[in-house]
Amino acid sequence: MNPRRDFLQKLAASAVTLPFLPLYASSVRSDLFYNKPYDGPVLRVAIMGLGSYGTRVAEAMQSCKRARLVGVISGTPSKIKDWQAKYNIPAKNCYNYENYDSIKDNPDIDAVYVITPNALHHEGVLRVAAAGKHAICEKPMAINAREGKEMVDACRKANVKLLVGYRMHFEPNTLEIIRMRNEGEFGDIMFFQGLSGFRIGDPGQWRLDKDLAGGGALMDIGIYAINGARYMVGEEPVWVTAQETKTDPVKFREGVDETIQFQLGFPGGAVASCLSTYNMNNLDRFFLNGEKGFAELQPSTGYGPIKGRTHKGELTKPHVTHQTVQMDEMAGIILEGKKPEVPVDGAEGVKDLTIIDAIYRACETGKKQELEL
Known part of the structure; x- marks a missing residue:
């Protein structure tokens, strides 16, 4: 066997x-x-x-x-x-x-x-x-x-x-927002919202098996909001709070989250409010708000084209299949030592996993979790 x-x-x-x-x-x-x-x-x-x-x-x-x-x-x-x-x-x-x-x-x-x-x-x-x-x-x-x-x-x-x-670390409209933030076009960042979710189908699939998935919606789709909060705000969060809602304990068994709301705090004073779910469709939106302006992506992480706007108008960067760009850029990183605008290395992955661990702890304890990334 x-x-x-x-x-x-x-x-x-x-x-x-x-x-x-x-x-x-x-x-x-x-x-x-x-x-x-x-x-x-x-x-x-x-x-x-x-x-x-x-x-x-x-x-x-x-x-x-x-x-x-x-x-x-x-x-x-x-x-x-x-x-x-x-x-x-x-x-x-x-x-x-x-x-x-x-x-x-x-x-x-x-x-x-x-x-x-x-x-x-x-x-x-x-x-x-x-x-x-x-x-x-x-x-x-x-x-x-x-x-x-x-x-x-x-x-x-x-x-x-x-x-x-x-x-998404190579997606042109996403990178344009990061460029604008880095150049101060939004002013001090105050707020981020990340909505990530869809209504999942087949109840027997591996994504609803804790032993194979490691959790539920948060591992699969909520990670986009976690990662997006970090690269959109441009800082690492220092605390997280979270609340879990489960309406179907048969489909979403113990250890498989259906819906989690979580909040992140950043050292510069910005806060993030995010939603991760396997029970609602039409959730693929990022919104960044600063003192001088805003940026919105909707859809923000789907396979594209990614669409968005800022206080200066529509984002119009050309669409190339995400996985094509990803693999070409990763080849450049491995073969030529290229440095991406937003990291894609293992350390980046560990940071998201550290936040996921803390979100699950916050759901279990009801207490704010301090983060050191």
């Missing part, structure tokens, strides 16, 4: 998808990078976990210039065969969950993108690091900060990079 393999095979067969907006073509390619030839180094990537999001990343990577899909890791032989045919992946670059440690002997793979259920990220990254390959891990990086720190330490010890799939 191999529970991990059996679970992942079952997951692949069910092909559960999130109710985000559909995958858009890379619609407006006015970005100079995508309008000129590229003749630099290319990051050769294997994807671990061939479910719905792994498929989305694979499709987006077909338009990448600095990153190329060259390998797969899966517990489902039929999926491996299909991906081989579709993406021209050689058999020597195909692995299952029992033998992928031998990837260390494959010089044709530089990095592995771990896109498995949350609770499997920790083991996946540790094994990838031990094999001497760079690790890209989907968010949340782990199910708690302790695991996240172990992943960071393992990658540091192995002298490989650990990056987290924070695609």
Whole structure:
């Protein structure tokens, strides 16, 4: 018996998808990078976990210039065969969950993108690091900060990079708001609101299994509001309070949160009010308020196009598929030492996990939790 393999095979067969907006073509390619030839180094990537999001990343990577899909890791032989045919992946670059440690002997793979259920990220990254390959891990990086720190330490010890799939850190309208804030166009930041949620479907899916998801909506969708509060305000929070609401204890069992409201306090005096839920649709909005102006994104974290406005007017940056830009930029980080405007490394992931741990404690105790990030 191999529970991990059996679970992942079952997951692949069910092909559960999130109710985000559909995958858009890379619609407006006015970005100079995508309008000129590229003749630099290319990051050769294997994807671990061939479910719905792994498929989305694979499709987006077909338009990448600095990153190329060259390998797969899966517990489902039929999926491996299909991906081989579709993406021209050689058999020597195909692995299952029992033998992928031998990837260390494959010089044709530089990095592995771990896109498995949350609770499997920790083991996946540790094994990838031990094999001497760079690790890209989907968010949340782990199910708690302790695991996240172990992943960071393992990658540091192995002298490989650990990056987290924070695609919004490369999104042009988001970066425009950050630029405006950095240049003082909003004045002192006073308030942030982050609304993240949708009504989840199949009650048997892994996202509603605490052992696999590590929690509920907060781990999956609320992390966007947590992370967004940090990069929109531009500071690290110093305290958090939180309240949980559960209307369906059958669907949302013990340890699986349905709806959590949480509040963050920042050293400069700004406060954030956020909502994370699996029980309400039409929640994908960020709002930033300052002394001199405001910024709003709606949708703020969906697959795009991201739309928004500020006190100066509409945001009109061109849309390129998020995962395409993410993988190209991550290739630049790994291969050329590029520094992103907003970090996407393992330390960034640990900060979000530290806040998540504190939110759950605040829900359990009813008390404000101090934060040291």
